[in-house]
Amino acid sequence: MDSKRKRIRTAIDVCCVVLLVLIAWELASSDVFGVLPEKMFPPPAQVFFQMVHDAAKIGVGIASSLSIVFQGFVLGGLCALAVGLLLGFNARTSACTEKVVSFLAAIPPVVYIPYGIALLPTFRSCSVMVIFLATFWPVLTGTLAGVKSLDKRAIDSARVMNTGTASMLLRVVLPGALPLIFNGFNIGLTLSFILLTSAEMIGGNTGMGFYVKYYSDFGDYTRILVGIIVIGVVITIISTLFAALQKRLTRWS
Amino acid sequence: MTSSAIEIRNLGVVYKDRGAPFRALDKVSFTVKPGEFVSVIGASGCGKSTLLSVLEGLLAPTEGEVLIGGKPISGPGRDRSVVFQQYSLFPWMSARANVAFALEQAKKSLKRRECLELADKMLARVGLEGFGRRFPKELSGGQQQRVAIARALVVDAPILLMDEPFGAIDAKNRCLLQELLLELWEGEPDCERKTVVFITHDLEEAILLSDRILMLRPNPGHVHAEFQVPFERPRHRLELLRNPEYQQFVSDLSDIFFELDYQEVPANG
Numbered sequence: 437m438d439s440k441r442k443r444i445r446t447a448i449d450v451c452c453v454v455l456l457v458l459i460a461w462e463l464a465s466s467d468v469f470g471v472l473p474e475k476m477f478p479p480p481a482q483v484f485f486q487m488v489h490d491a492a493k494i495g496v497g498i499a500s501s502l503s504i505v506f507q508g509f510v511l512g513g514l515c516a517l518a519v520g521l522l523l524g525f526n527a528r529t530s531a532c533t534e535k536v537v538s539f540l541a542a543i544p545p546v547v548y549i550p551y552g553i554a555l556l557p558t559f560r561s562c563s564v565m566v567i568f569l570a571t572f573w574p575v576l577t578g579t580l581a582g583v584k585s586l587d588k589r590a591i592d593s594a595r596v597m598n599t600g601t602a603s604m605l606l607r608v609v610l611p612g613a614l615p616l617i618f619n620g621f622n623i624g625l626t627l628s629f630i631l632l633t634s635a636e637m638i639g640g641n642t643g644m645g646f647y648v649k650y651y652s653d654f655g656d657y658t659r660i661l662v663g664i665i666v667i668g669v670v671i672t673i674i675s676t677l678f679a680a681l682q683k684r685l686t687r688w689s
Numbered sequence: 690m691t692s693s694a695i696e697i698r699n700l701g702v703v704y705k706d707r708g709a710p711f712r713a714l715d716k717v718s719f720t721v722k723p724g725e726f727v728s729v730i731g732a733s734g735c736g737k738s739t740l741l742s743v744l745e746g747l748l749a750p751t752e753g754e755v756l757i758g759g760k761p762i763s764g765p766g767r768d769r770s771v772v773f774q775q776y777s778l779f780p781w782m783s784a785r786a787n788v789a790f791a792l793e794q795a796k797k798s799l800k801r802r803e804c805l806e807l808a809d810k811m812l813a814r815v816g817l818e819g820f821g822r823r824f825p826k827e828l829s830g831g832q833q834q835r836v837a838i839a840r841a842l843v844v845d846a847p848i849l850l851m852d853e854p855f856g857a858i859d860a861k862n863r864c865l866l867q868e869l870l871l872e873l874w875e876g877e878p879d880c881e882r883k884t885v886v887f888i889t890h891d892l893e894e895a896i897l898l899s900d901r902i903l904m905l906r907p908n909p910g911h912v913h914a915e916f917q918v919p920f921e922r923p924r925h926r927l928e929l930l931r932n933p934e935y936q937q938f939v940s941d942l943s944d945i946f947f948e949l950d951y952q953e954v955p956a957n958g
Contacts, residue, residue, distance in 0.1 A: 593777040596745050596765045597794040597844075607790065611781040688781045688824040 478658045487662045501643040508567025516572045520579025541573035571624030578620025582613025618682045694884040695721040701752035712909035713739040724882040728895035736910020737888045741852045770841040772854040778825045784836045785821035795844040811839040831862035851887045875923045
């Protein structure tokens with residue numbers, strides 16, 4: 437069976453599973469069976485209509501969450517790349533940086549929140565800082581490992597061509613290290629969403645985490661479910677797009 | 690132009706970063722004339738790759754002098770291009786981008802588009818027309834080495850250094866690559882021919898390709914013997930194989946080349 441037909445088969449299978457879950461959910465929460473308490477587990481149709489009704493509010497929440505993640509993630513990633521390439525290419529600085537980073541990366545970024553609150557003016561900037569750190573350390577670790585993993589023969593052939601430092605770093609070292617750099621970015625992305633959603637639920641007044649927290653105070657489980665599903669869908673879409681980017685950029689390996 | 694393209698005087702290399710100091714080369718001296726094709730042959734561990742690393746400018750000599758065009762080597766230079774054994778292409782670049790990259794580094798004035806066009810022409814000359822957009826992993830070992838040759842030749846440096854370029858290629862493709870190299874090198878008019886230093890462990894390959902053969906012997910690496918190859922150019926493998934003088938020459942050199950190994954067995958065992 438060719439790969440296209442396999443993909444279609446998988447898509448159909450997934451749709452069937454989703455449909456079965458929805459049917460089971462509908463039945464379980466209906467009056468007929470009454471297995472689940474209706475207040476906590478409203479039927480899917482009700483959740484769906486609530487989602488449509490709240491679409492504008494959800495849109496604003498998603499935009500707020502994503503802009504924070506995007507800023508922290510991109511900024512943290514780029515800084516880590518720059519530091520990793522510059523310090524990783526030299527054997528001595530690489531060995532030293534690796535030790536220091538293994539300590540700093542082990543510290544969960546949330547423990548810096550007291551400093552964030554004291555030094556930064558808003559919830560938003562504090563969240564960006566946490567996500568910056570959540571991305572920076574894994575990407576830096578990945579970059580150092582990636583640079584170290586480079587094939588010496590490729591570096592040598594660039595050397596004998598008189599490749600300048602900028603070209604060496606950006607066109608030889610960076611692409612060669614990319615597969616391991618992406619490992620770091622993937623960890624950073626996962627951590628960023630976990631941290632941001634938690635932060636929004638604890639101290640935020642915007643975003644999807646806040647949406648869930650806010651309605652949980654009213655015991656509005658319909659909207660809690662809306663929030664959970666939307667968060668799942670949004671993160672899945674972002675991860676899929678990112679995986680596609682990764683596949684595109686490392687298709688040579 | 691000076692009378693020698695490469696001049697090596699009393700070259701010695703000692704590796705000190707591997708525990709006990711290890712002498713890889715000792716008192717190596719020879720010269721290569723402009724446009725000459727010289728093969729350096731020897732068993733593994735005789736220091737032939739170390740010798741080439743010095744010529745590439747990647748390794749500084751411990752003792753002695755290496756002059757290129759009359760000037761001491763100070764690192765890699767635009768006057769030399771290199772073909773390594775294998776896996777030296779950038780795997781993240783297509784074949785044409787690999788060739789164009791070398792050109793961009795050598796001739797900064799060229800635009801990227803021009804480099805890619807010249808790369809395509811060079812790839813066509815090594816028999817890879819239409820393969821330019823493939824990544825190295827999508828090419829066979831022989832095709833990858835063709836790209837490596839294209840990458841080395843496209844910059845048009847006067848000196849070509851080749852480090853066992855066909856050593857890891859299957860027998861048939863190795864023959865095809867040797868013929869390609871002969872064709873490209875002999876195809877140039879005499880005065881424009883590149884100076885080639887070719888490292889190999891294959892005696893017949895050395896005889897087929899070169900004007901002169903240097904035989905290296907290990908512990909520590911030194912030039913043991915030197916031979917002028919007496920056959921007319923352009924050379925063709927099949928004609929040579931039918932030539933009784935060629936057979937005699939191979940046999941004579943084999944005696945010396947393999948005798949070295951026989952003597953080393955008791956010494957090592």
